[in-house]
Amino acid sequence: MIASRRRATVDPPAGPDEAERLIALVHECVAAAVPRRALLLQLSHLPATLARPHHRRLAREALLPLLEADRARAFGLPNGDVAVIWRGDGERLLQQSLHALAALFEGGEGVRILCRLLDLPADAAALLEAAETSLIRDPAAVDAPDPLAPLEPAGLAALEASLAHADMARFVRRRPVCALGPDGFRPRWERRSIALDELLAVLAPGRSVRATPWLLRRLTRTLDRRMLALLASPGELRGARPFSLKLNIASIVDAAFLRFDAALPAALRGQVTLELLPADILADLPGYVFARDFARARGYGLALRGVGPESLAVLPPARLGLDRAHLRWSPVLLTRDLEAEGADVGRLVLSRADSQQAVAWGRVQGIALFQGRAVTPRAAHARTAA
Amino acid sequence: MPPAAPVAAPAGRERQFLDAAERATRFPRERLALVLHLSRLRPPGPRPHHRRVADALLRDAAERHEGQVFALGNEDRVLLCETRAVLPPRRAAAAAVDPVALPALLGRLLRPDAPDPAALVSLWPLATAAGALLAYAQARLAEAAARSPPPGDAVATPAGLDALGAALRAAPPAALTRQHFAAQLQAPADGAAPLRPLWREITFSLAALEARAGTPGQARGDPFLLHHLAPEFDRRLLGALATALGSGTPLDPLAGAPMHLKLSLATVLDAPFADFAAACHAGGAGLGVAVPLTEAGGDPDAFARARRLAATGGWTLLLDDVPHLALLLTNAAALGARFIRLAWSATLPGLPENEARALAAALRAIGPERVVLTGADAADALRWGAAWGIRRFQGRHVDTALAAMRMRACSAAGACTPQQCRERATATDPAGRRLCRAPRMLAAGAPAAAA
Incomplete structure (x- = not known):
């Protein structure tokens, strides 16, 4: 759990993850029967004339005194509301914050509408409801709209056409996956992928593909073909180390994959892992089984990628016939005990391990494979030392 | 004999296959025919990826066992080859390119789309089953003339x-x-x-x-x-x-x-x-x-x-x-x-x-x-x-x-x-x-x- 405390401003990260963290904390309080107090600042209730960005910023800053209370944590909810939870007697600090808000919104009546004071665990239901409600996406929510226009189907067709002539090599990125042993991190293989955002900034400037996730999924098939063609080009894999590739299921049985497979050097046979997305597997399970068995017959490893702990419960890698799963790091994991939840930690790679906190959590859980910014320097060092 | 890509000339492929079958049965010792009956898959099969993967697997077996693959007009694939390997496996485990072991792999891959998985592959050692191969080849040639091209899969744009x-x-x-x-x-x-x-x-x-x-x-x-x-x-x-x-x-x-x-x-x-x-x-x-x-x-x-x-x-x-x-x-x-x-x-x-x-x-x-x-x-x-x-x-x-x-x-x-x-x-x-x-x-x- 991140304590979102700031010196000069209250600017907690806002979004569904924060709401989920708040929900998790409330559940913890209820389970442990630990008394806490909460202030819910309902900025989503502000009238339009008082809902300008600077009003919101000043309102958040009014919470600064309260963040000095014992164990105070701020949660930015997706609808713009902010919840602060603290422990013990923080009455003086609370009053300072309420005064500041009253001054900002010219009187106590407005503040009474904006602020809800809650006691945990007694008022847990009200706080949970607020968090849940904030997760209902509202087109008029305070989140800054994506400044880029969403890609339309016609634009996708043009983008797919332009990909045919693009130099893909400059957009390929390699990120090492390292094993944590007694002597530190050692590189095991590298993940090869296309830097999508950089590619799109060049080929479709001003357009957002992420705003249309299913068109993005379609686009990844085209990218798969280009990536496979690049890897199959003469000399590309000469002397290459073991690697993994993100692919769509359909791409594994595509002609481009068969050409790549034919070009794969014998030394790399059995050293390449194909990473698959849960939604792609679920979209066509017979197709997945076909592709999986074919890939196995050709000596490829198979992994699930981009999953959280909930996905592991629904899609156990062993049951799907997969070797590994790439568990995406998130602070939410700090409240989880994967082994107790029945996860097969021996099959996990902790990805996006960009902080020592992530690595430390992974070690405690018994995870041996890591990928992320907190891992790379040690891996480089280990390589040099070896 | 070098490995051949699936023969796919629309008019003459059944004829070429029958000719090859007749030649092979003249020297049947240590030779076999494997027929993959893609035509028996449940519609809309065989899909393009079924064909591609089957062709890739059969081609590898042909390469290692000095053989030839035929893609017939009814979608079936036929591998004619030696029973013993002449080259080590390059792309896969030996079992995946051994014509005798291939039926198990093909059956596992295609089973979800096959109403009768046991009938998906026929394996005929030519020393004992040359007649079955020739009868099959003649039947395919006979039906080829009356057949219209298979429909392609819908392509979304x-x-x-x-x-x-x-x-x-x-x-x-x-x-x-x-x-x-x-x-x-x-x-x-x-x-x-x-x-x-x-x-x-x-x-x-x-x-x-x-x-x-x-x-x-x-x-x-x-x-x-x-x-x-x-x-x-x-x-x-x-x-x-x-x-x-x-x-x-x-x-x-x-x-x-x-x-x-x-x-x-x-x-x-x-x-x-x-x-x-x-x-x-x-x-x-x-x-x-x-x-x-x-x-x-x-x-x-x-x-x-x-x-x-x-x-x-x-x-x-x-x-x-x-x-x-x-x-x-x-x-x-x-x-x-x-x-x-x-x-x-x-x-x-x-x-x-x-x-x-x-x-x-x-x-x-x-x-x-x-x-x-x-x-x-x-x-x-x-x-x-x-x-x-x-x-x-x-x-x-x-x-x-x-x-x-x-x-x-x-x-x-x-x-x-x-x-x-x-x-x-x-x-x-x-x-x-x-x-x-x-x-x-x-x-x-x-x-x-x-x-």
Whole structure:
């Protein structure tokens, strides 16, 4: 759990993850029967004339005194509301914050509408409801709209056409996956992928593909073909180390994959892992089984990628016939005990391990494979030392 | 003999194959023929990826065992080769390129699409089965002349999607939706009607949309493009349903059996749906929402949010489009949906013993009372489901049985036929029910429920 405390401003990260963290904390309080107090600042209730960005910023800053209370944590909810939870007697600090808000919104009546004071665990239901409600996406929510226009189907067709002539090599990125042993991190293989955002900034400037996730999924098939063609080009894999590739299921049985497979050097046979997305597997399970068995017959490893702990419960890698799963790091994991939840930690790679906190959590859980910014320097060092 | 790419000259390939078969049978010792009967796959198979993968595997075997592969006009593939290897395996484990071991691998790969997996591959050692090979080759040559080219798979294009989107925006939602009932199979001892309607599901008719857009097969050709359309359709449907509240029209959530919708997960988490659900709840109307497994399993956290919203909002959350393979390969029950909509498939009664055992264990863990068997278009689906303890069904057979029940009880049935009654109940456009003189029965599904 991140304590979102700031010196000069209250600017907690806002979004569904924060709401989920708040929900998790409330559940913890209820389970442990630990008394806490909460202030819910309902900025989503502000009238339009008082809902300008600077009003919101000043309102958040009014919470600064309260963040000095014992164990105070701020949660930015997706609808713009902010919840602060603290422990013990923080009455003086609370009053300072309420005064500041009253001054900002010219009187106590407005503040009474904006602020809800809650006691945990007694008022847990009200706080949970607020968090849940904030997760209902509202087109008029305070989140800054994506400044880029969403890609339309016609634009996708043009983008797919332009990909045919693009130099893909400059957009390929390699990120090492390292094993944590007694002597530190050692590189095991590298993940090869296309830097999508950089590619799109060049080929479709001003357009957002992420705003249309299913068109993005379609686009990844085209990218798969280009990536496979690049890897199959003469000399590309000469002397290459073991690697993994993100692919769509359909791409594994595509002609481009068969050409790549034919070009794969014998030394790399059995050293390449194909990473698959849960939604792609679920979209066509017979197709997945076909592709999986074919890939196995050709000596490829198979992994699930981009999953959280909930996905592991629904899609156990062993049951799907997969070797590994790439568990995406998130602070939410700090409240989880994967082994107790029945996860097969021996099959996990902790990805996006960009902080020592992530690595430390992974070690405690018994995870041996890591990928992320907190891992790379040690891996480089280990390589040099070896 | 160098390995050859599959011979695919349209006019002469069967002739070339017969010539090669005749040459091979003259020196049959340590030679074999492997026939992969792709023509025996269940339509729409063989799909392009079936052909590509089969060709790749057979080519590798041909390379290692000094052989040749023929792609015949009926889609079958034939490998003629030596029984012993002349080269070490390059691309795969030895078993994957050993012609004697290949049938097992091919059978495993193609089994989900093969009505009879045992009949998928024929392996003929030429020393003992040359006659079988020659008879097969002659039969293929004889039938080749009468055959038309196989149809290709529908290819979806972004431009086609634009046409579908335009048709979607132009059409009134009621013209693109259909209503189907889910019903519970009653125990014979009850003495009641055999089926009791549970809810009416408003479904989006892709066929109706494609017919309006003039692009048959477009959306099915690419599931990603189809998903891209879903939120727009959801928005339009919810708008139409909100307008119909209290109107007494077929799309009125307050009139008739509880209403179930198939929606995307993003829609369920959106404010317009929350407003609609609250209006249904306030009006006392039952509401259910089915979210596809693809979306729920792809984002379990979001699905959990939907589950919590359902619990507080008083509506029912179902997991939709769940094939039996999902029960074997995943723990879909962990998603916590109230009901799981298991898709009927003709392969279910003939599952191999190990899969049937695993499916039984999965159904026991879920609880058959939480399963709705969908796509029950014929009585065999009901029989299979009932044998597994499933009592809730949906499909054309259910619609037909409910129509027959209505006809028996309807004093205004007159000259109506069961088919007309079923089609009128399916229509969500008032025009589709114009000729019915007991429309309340159509909305309720069955006579007792309408009373």
